[in-house]
Amino acid sequence: MLKVTCAIIEHENRVLVTQRGEAMPDPLLWEFPGGKMEPGETEEECLAREIKEELNITIQPLQRLTPVLHRTQTKTIELIPYICTLRRGDIKLLEHRDYKWSLATDLHRYNWCLPDLPVVEEYLRLREYT
Numbered sequence: 188m189l190k191v192t193c194a195i196i197e198h199e200n201r202v203l204v205t206q207r208g209e210a211m212p213d214p215l216l217w218e219f220p221g222g223k224m225e226p227g228e229t230e231e232e233c234l235a236r237e238i239k240e241e242l243n244i245t246i247q248p249l250q251r252l253t254p255v256l257h258r259t260q261t262k263t264i265e266l267i268p269y270i271c272t273l274r275r276g277d278i279k280l281l282e283h284r285d286y287k288w289s290l291a292t293d294l295h296r297y298n299w300c301l302p303d304l305p306v307v308e309e310y311l312r313l314r315e316y317t
């Protein structure tokens with residue numbers, strides 16, 4: 188099974204959402220940034236590495252949410268979400284096509300990667316927006 192971490196990065200009452208590029212799998216869909224775990228890495232280490240590689244920012248993981256299992260015809264991924272805070276850095280888009288600092292109340296408007304939908308729902312419930 189492919190383990191993928193993703194970061195719900197909170198900053199000044201908003202949440203970071205990123206749009207996948209045209210050449211990536213699931214092109215143009217929105218996601219929480221992150222990526223595949225490498226051997227020997229903890230979830231938190233994976234998050235920090237991926238977010239630095241993709242966006243040039245430093246984050247602090249705060250709270251693990253419920254992992255989501257998603258099966259396609261060819262693979263199963265486990266998407267492991269963490270609420271994080273932004274520690275430092277200015278966003279540079281190194282892999283994604285676009286990003287937004289979204290209000291929580293606008294999160295349902297994005298065209299999300301399928302496995303992210305339960306993550307969005309759990310986040311909104313946790314922050315008492317639903």
Ligand SMILES: Nc1nc2c([nH]c(=O)n2[C@@H]2O[C@H](COP(=O)(O)OP(=O)(O)OP(=O)(O)O)[C@@H](O)[C@H]2O)c(=O)[nH]1
Pocket residue numbers: 191192193212213218219220221222223224237264266300301302303
């Ligand atoms: N990063 C990320 N990947 C997600 C999310 N939701 C989701 O289904 N995925 C899927 O999980 C996989 C992660 O791939 P990725 O391309 O982001 O990971 P990576 O940076 O390690 O990839 P690479 O270094 O092999 O290019 C993709 O199949 C992607 O579609 C999400 O919220 N964030």
